[in-house]
Amino acid sequence: MAECIQTKGSQGLQGLALATGLTISSVYRHQQAIARRNQHPESLWWETPVGSQWLKVLVLGVVYYFGIKHGIGAESLSEFFEAVHLNHHVGTSASSLRKLKQQMRDAIEAYQAAQDEHCQPREGHGICVGGDETFFGLPILVLVELASG
Numbered sequence: 001m002a003e004c005i006q007t008k009g010s011q012g013l014q015g016l017a018l019a020t021g022l023t024i025s026s027v028y029r030h031q032q033a034i035a036r037r038n039q040h041p042e043s044l045w046w047e048t049p050v051g052s053q054w055l056k057v058l059v060l061g062v063v064y065y066f067g068i069k070h071g072i073g074a075e076s077l078s079e080f081f082e083a084v085h086l087n088h089h090v091g092t093s094a095s096s097l098r099k100l101k102q103q104m105r106d107a108i109e110a111y112q113a114a115q116d117e118h119c120q121p122r123e124g125h126g127i128c129v130g131g132d133e134t135f136f137g138l139p140i141l142v143l144v145e146l147a148s149g
Contacts, residue, residue, distance in 0.1 A: 040085045059090050060104070067101050068108075074098040 013031075017024045034047065062080070066072040074097040081092035 039088065042085065055086070055089060059086070059092075059100075063097060063100055064104060067097065068104060074101065 011019065013024045013027050016022075016027045016031075020027065022030070038047070059081070063077065066080075067074065067077050074094040077097050078087075078092050078094045081087055081090065086092060
């Protein structure tokens with residue numbers, strides 16, 4: 001809806017309904033929601049496809065680096081998102097962020113399990129030892145586990 005409004009301009013409810021295939025009442029609700037969300041100068045950027053994608057990356061990055069990796073609580077993350085005016089564009093309640101943290105942990109653990117299973121050495125493949133680069137004039141012994149590279 002926001003993209004249609006930006007590209008086609010203000011056509012009125014009926015014009016936007018025809019352009020999007022939505023009902024007039026649905027278009028009106030979307031317009032009201034957009035107006036409620038866009039209370040800050042930067043808010044219009046989040047309505048664009050590029051801004052929306054960047055916003056997702058930002059939220060996932062903050063939740064991972066600060067929430068999971070550094071153990072910051074969901075309440076503090078929620079306060080941060082509210083302070084930077086993202087609470088109108090993303091579900092940033094403490095309970096939503098707790099669920100997102102858990103989903104991310106589950107995905108990380110599932111990825112780890114899949115990699116552990118995939119990277120098991122095959123029969124006949126062991127550890128390959130060989131000399132590689134020299135650093136500071138000293139030979140370095142490098143061990144390569146062939147199954148995972």
